[in-house]
Structure formats: C-alpha cells, structure tokens
Amino acid sequence: MWIGVKDGKYHMRHVCQDSDELNTYGWTQHNGRDFGHQVLVDQGLKLTTSFLKSKSEGSGYGGDWAVQIDVQTDKPELDNEMLRHGHLFFYLADESRHVLSLAGTNLDTDKNSLLASGSRSDIGDWQLHLKSKEVLELHYSGFSTPHIHNLSDLVQHNLGAQVRKFGQLLLSDSSEDSPNILVFQISASIPFKADIAFVSGTKVKTSKVKERVSRLTGASLTSLLQDKQTEFDVKFERRFNVADKLEPDSTIVGKAAIANMLGGIGYFYGQSKISIPENSSLAIFPLQLRGHDNFISYWPAELYTAVPSRPFFPRGFLWDEGFHQLLIWRWDVHICLDIIGHWLDLMNMDGWIPREQILGSEALSKVPEEFVAQYPSNGNPPTLFLVIRDLLDGMEKKQVHCH
Incomplete structure (x- = not known):
C-alpha cells in the first residue's frame, strides 16, 4: 500500500x-x-x-x-x-x-x-x-x-x-x-x-x-x-527462442507478457453460489435450506489459477484458463499441471464446472451481487482440452518432461 x-x-x-x-x-x-x-x-x-x-x-x-x-x-x-x-x-x-x-x-x-x-x-x-x-x-x-x-x-x-x-x-x-x-x-x-x-x-x-x-x-x-x-x-x-526473430523492444514486451501471466497467478478458497433452476428437484426445498436468493453453495474449494486481468477480473475463469495454460506450460509444466488439477477438482457429478470462480471475501468484494451466482445451464467451451492435447503432443515429441 x-x-x-x-x-x-x-x-x-x-x-x-x-x-x-x-x-x-x-x-x-x-x-x-x-x-x-x-x-x-x-x-x-x-x-x-x-x-x-x-x-x-x-x-x-x-x-x-x-x-x-x-x-x-x-x-x-x-x-x-x-x-x-x-x-x-x-x-x-x-x-x-x-x-x-x-x-x-x-x-x-x-x-x-x-x-x-x-x-x-x-x-x-x-x-x-x-x-x-x-x-x-x-x-x-x-x-x-x-x-x-x-x-x-x-x-x-x-x-x-x-x-x-x-x-x-x-x-x-x-x-x-x-x-x-x-x-x-x-x-x-x-x-x-x-x-x-x-x-x-x-x-x-x-x-x-x-x-x-x-x-x-x-x-x-x-x-x-x-x-x-x-x-x-x-x-x-x-523456452521461446525469439532472439533472432524479434526486435529488442518486442522481446521486452514478450517478457512482460509471460511475467504478468505468471505474476497474476493466485490461490483462492471459498464456496461458489449456484443458482437453482426453476425445474430443478432442489427448487422444492424450503428457502431456509436453499438460500433466500434461490441458490445453494458449492462445496468449499481451493483454486490455484491464473487470472484474466488484475484490475478487472482478479479471479479464475474457466474459458480463459485454457488459453492461459497454452502459454504457462511452455514456461513451467509443473505449474500448469497443478493449475489444471485444481480446475478439474471443481467438476461435479454432471461434468460441470462453474465458469467463474468467485471464492472468498476478497474476490466477492470485486463482483456486483447480480453477477455472483453461477448457472448450471451455462457452460464454457472446454478450452482445457486444448492444453491437454498440447501437452500430450509435447510429450510425444519429447518437448514435455513431467517426471
């Protein structure tokens, strides 16, 4: 401060x-x-x-x-x-x-x-x-x-x-x-x-x-x-072998790009709020069990993740993380695997992961109330598959060593 x-x-x-x-x-x-x-x-x-x-x-x-x-x-x-x-x-x-x-x-x-x-x-x-x-x-x-x-x-x-x-x-x-x-x-x-x-x-x-x-x-x-x-x-x-391909000023930008991606990684802990659809079997529960705002709480969860933006979106977003990890695994594959593991731990029995992770009071303080609840009917394209495919290709080409 x-x-x-x-x-x-x-x-x-x-x-x-x-x-x-x-x-x-x-x-x-x-x-x-x-x-x-x-x-x-x-x-x-x-x-x-x-x-x-x-x-x-x-x-x-x-x-x-x-x-x-x-x-x-x-x-x-x-x-x-x-x-x-x-x-x-x-x-x-x-x-x-x-x-x-x-x-x-x-x-x-x-x-x-x-x-x-x-x-x-x-x-x-x-x-x-x-x-x-x-x-x-x-x-x-x-x-x-x-x-x-x-x-x-x-x-x-x-x-x-x-x-x-x-x-x-x-x-x-x-x-x-x-x-x-x-x-x-x-x-x-x-x-x-x-x-x-x-x-x-x-x-x-x-x-x-x-x-x-x-x-x-x-x-x-x-x-x-x-x-x-x-x-x-x-x-x-x-890692990136750009000295012969980029001007010095562009290399500085590249270093700042990877540095800010890595520097934005954070650890979060808390419970997501999940909106209950009208036709859900949970909708028959009395209000005191499902919350006055018609939501239930996801299980207490931890998340280690990069974030899309420090000033605007300092929390985890499922869609964004697939793209983040395409860059991060090339720098440090172990950080990438740790982050992917945390995201997959958030998957429920239906195969759904809340797309925006607002975990803990600090994260909640940055989000207007109307945008906090996550909807099981809403899903993101599964961009984590891009990373997993990329990692498997890299392992086949011996570019990735995960021992």
Missing part, C-alpha cells in the same frame, strides 16, 4: 484498479515460483518492488522470503513537501486469526531490525525484519478482524483520525487486543530503499536466523535478485 499524489491531493493505493490512473504498472520479470520484479509509476512517484523466496536449512514449510522496495521520483520539486516525502505501508495478515506479536512499541531499525513475530503449526515460529541504510520514520497499527478485504478502509480510517487529531499523516502506533493484522508505515525522504525479510522456523537450534536475515537483506539480497533477473532472461530465450 502507498500514498500517491494527484492534483495536489493524497490518494491511497492498494488494490490494483484502473481508476487509480497509474502511468504504468506490472511485472517486468516473474518466474512463477520464487522471484518477481515489478515497476509502478504513479504520477511523479516510481516504485520498484522485487521479491525472492528462499529455502534454507532450518526454515519452516514454504521457506523464507524477502521484498526489496525502491522509491524514486522523476519530479524533484523540492518546494513541494508532498512530492519530497514517501509513505509506504506493508502488512502481515493471518486469516486463521493467529495473534501477531509486535517486537516492541518503540520500533527502531537502527538498533534492532525485528518488527514482528508469531507462530503457526505449518511453518513454526517466524519473524519479520526491516533493514535500510536510509533514515526511516516507522509507525504501526494492529487490527483484530476476520476480514482482510476491507483493509484499505481500516488503514484510511486510522490515518484520518490521526490527521484530525494531530495534523499528521501517520499511523497511530497502537493496536487492538490480539491483533491478526499488523500494518507498518515507512515514511522517508525520496529517494529511499528498504528490505523486508520474513524467516520461518526460527526456534530450531540450527535456524541461524541472523545469518538468514543478513542474506535476505542489503547487498546480498540485491546480488541474489540480480542473479534471478539473469536466470529469467536466460530461461525466456531457452
């Missing part, structure tokens, strides 16, 4: 949407697994975010990860305080309502990089660290809530109260009891750079937390990210 400036006014940026009118945004590189590089230009503000996942000895399930954020401006208008100062917000949210612990109420990254900690059965104990060479002003707020789809509103409400009380655009440095969401605000003079590192399995004797945090921040992180950028470029050429 960050605060942008437009027409002399502050604007909160969080969920990807066209109405924010960013000059540009998107992944320039992303390998679908453990690395991505993204550039966002919001008026005179340029944000570059890069992430890296790392599995090391002692880390918990899923390993560790780090994010490097670089803030620049192409409008060095030093007389304008709004353009001289940057406000970034990053947050940690546990949807299972595990309590997140602050490292302390006086956060000072010069003396101690630890910001927060906690524990989960799947990854063990974990810690969140922040490191930067610049002088940063750091503030926080903690929330206890079952929802995260309205996090923008919670943060803006907190900031608004602070502005009215003290005239400062800074979080309140306070927390609700037993918070499952911690939001941290970095405020600093532009340009500045900050590294955020998450390490898991921190109570294991061989965890070497200090060394792992050091490896995932500073010059070491910058070097690891540069290596990943080179790996991406090499793999792109190996």
Whole structure:
C-alpha cells in the first residue's frame, strides 16, 4: 500500500484498479515460483518492488522470503513537501486469526531490525525484519478482524483520525487486543530503499536466523535478485527462442507478457453460489435450506489459477484458463499441471464446472451481487482440452518432461 499524489491531493493505493490512473504498472520479470520484479509509476512517484523466496536449512514449510522496495521520483520539486516525502505501508495478515506479536512499541531499525513475530503449526515460529541504510520514520497499527478485504478502509480510517487529531499523516502506533493484522508505515525522504525479510522456523537450534536475515537483506539480497533477473532472461530465450526473430523492444514486451501471466497467478478458497433452476428437484426445498436468493453453495474449494486481468477480473475463469495454460506450460509444466488439477477438482457429478470462480471475501468484494451466482445451464467451451492435447503432443515429441 502507498500514498500517491494527484492534483495536489493524497490518494491511497492498494488494490490494483484502473481508476487509480497509474502511468504504468506490472511485472517486468516473474518466474512463477520464487522471484518477481515489478515497476509502478504513479504520477511523479516510481516504485520498484522485487521479491525472492528462499529455502534454507532450518526454515519452516514454504521457506523464507524477502521484498526489496525502491522509491524514486522523476519530479524533484523540492518546494513541494508532498512530492519530497514517501509513505509506504506493508502488512502481515493471518486469516486463521493467529495473534501477531509486535517486537516492541518503540520500533527502531537502527538498533534492532525485528518488527514482528508469531507462530503457526505449518511453518513454526517466524519473524519479520526491516533493514535500510536510509533514515526511516516507522509507525504501526494492529487490527483484530476476520476480514482482510476491507483493509484499505481500516488503514484510511486510522490515518484520518490521526490527521484530525494531530495534523499528521501517520499511523497511530497502537493496536487492538490480539491483533491478526499488523500494518507498518515507512515514511522517508525520496529517494529511499528498504528490505523486508520474513524467516520461518526460527526456534530450531540450527535456524541461524541472523545469518538468514543478513542474506535476505542489503547487498546480498540485491546480488541474489540480480542473479534471478539473469536466470529469467536466460530461461525466456531457452523456452521461446525469439532472439533472432524479434526486435529488442518486442522481446521486452514478450517478457512482460509471460511475467504478468505468471505474476497474476493466485490461490483462492471459498464456496461458489449456484443458482437453482426453476425445474430443478432442489427448487422444492424450503428457502431456509436453499438460500433466500434461490441458490445453494458449492462445496468449499481451493483454486490455484491464473487470472484474466488484475484490475478487472482478479479471479479464475474457466474459458480463459485454457488459453492461459497454452502459454504457462511452455514456461513451467509443473505449474500448469497443478493449475489444471485444481480446475478439474471443481467438476461435479454432471461434468460441470462453474465458469467463474468467485471464492472468498476478497474476490466477492470485486463482483456486483447480480453477477455472483453461477448457472448450471451455462457452460464454457472446454478450452482445457486444448492444453491437454498440447501437452500430450509435447510429450510425444519429447518437448514435455513431467517426471
């Protein structure tokens, strides 16, 4: 999350949407697994975010990860305080309502990089660290809530109260009891750079937390990210072999195309709403059993999938996914097979898959109510067959190795 400036006014940026009118945004590189590089230009503000996942000895399930954020401006208008100062917000949210612990109420990254900690059965104990060479002003707020789809509103409400009380655009440095969401605000003079590192399995004797945090921040992180950028470029050429066929500018577009396809992949969990046809045997059930809006709930399901569009359609669409996977299997066949498996798991006994997957409160928050229910009478052309046929052809030609 960050605060942008437009027409002399502050604007909160969080969920990807066209109405924010960013000059540009998107992944320039992303390998679908453990690395991505993204550039966002919001008026005179340029944000570059890069992430890296790392599995090391002692880390918990899923390993560790780090994010490097670089803030620049192409409008060095030093007389304008709004353009001289940057406000970034990053947050940690546990949807299972595990309590997140602050490292302390006086956060000072010069003396101690630890910001927060906690524990989960799947990854063990974990810690969140922040490191930067610049002088940063750091503030926080903690929330206890079952929802995260309205996090923008919670943060803006907190900031608004602070502005009215003290005239400062800074979080309140306070927390609700037993918070499952911690939001941290970095405020600093532009340009500045900050590294955020998450390490898991921190109570294991061989965890070497200090060394792992050091490896995932500073010059070491910058070097690891540069290596990943080179790996991406090499793999792109190996997979698509376009160097002799395309101009350099077209190659850049090609890399952005595959990066944004991979960077748009997400994991969703929830229940689809299924409309009950008038002639269905289910229509005889009383309203309290089938829902007041004449629908029933599909079984609780998980879906790992690419999405057609980050700002407009950030959820799974059956028709689109067949086309997405024609590209993705050529980059990483294992990601493709995982996604196809998730989609096929959504098939009911009639062979039908709900064509639009609106799973979970975040996905629901982006869809008008009248478009939520899915109709068993509506089906998409079975584009997943295109991918399955393509994969079988590739296996026959020894272009696909699925071991």
